[in-house]
Amino acid sequence: MKRLLQIEFIKLFSYTGFWVPAMFWIVLYILSLFIITQININFPGLDSSTFFKFPTLWNTTTWIASWFNLLLAIITMIFICNEFSYRTFRQHVIDGLLRIELFKAKLFLLIVFAIAGFVLVIISTLILGIFYNNSETWSMIFENIHLPFVYFIQAVAYMAFAMMLALLIKNIALSILTFILYFFPFEPIVRNFFPEQILSFFPMKVISNLTPAPDIFQASNSAQFQTTINGQVVNSSSQIPD
DSSP: OHHHHHHHHHHHHTOHHHHHHHHHHHHHHHHHHHHHHTEEEEETTEEGGGGGSTTHHHHHHHHHHHHTHHHHHHHHHHHHHHHHHTTHHHHHHHTTOOHHHHHHHHHHHHHHHHHHHHHHHHHHHHHHHHHHOSSOOHHHHTTTTTHHHHHHHHHHHHHHHHHHHHHHHOOHHHHHHHHHHIIIIIHHHHHTTSOHHHHTTSHHHHHHTTSOOOOOOOOOSSOOEEEEETTEEEEEEOOOOO
């Protein structure tokens, strides 16, 4: 395994097409967290600061990070399809590597990517926890510690699905287009023709449900609310329909 990973990392370190979207993924995730922390929603039954307090904070960061798994999937397709474009796979086989070894190398690489996302979520959660939590006990801090591990599984699943498409199609543009169209609207439309008992077997439905949005909304039927960013009111309403 070590030898296979060394081969993959040697290729990655010299490949700008990987590092640019990878940095884009990290920056977008951190920027999204920063923007959300600047938003304050005043709504009866909803305290937006709960998003950034333990144990809900784990739910918040993993849910936000889950949206950027799409970028990880795209990065996976770009990297694998380029192996076919530059005939790197063929060269590896000529050099003596087995096809199963090449497959394992890619699978190990996906796990490394998922571990990187897992570590990023852990670090960002702890940093936000330092700024937005004062008197929480250790039991509260670690109450939802399992969620980053769930995110890890979700990231691997997204990238594995993307790898399957890349290996079948072998073209960057078509692979990405197929992935996006399957994610939306193909699978959501197809799900409408199946009974509810079958819905849990659709891959994107299962994968996306691993990290649900924070469940802190306890709004009344009639209420006033204000949304502020850095103290400035940007939206208000007075009635919620039944």
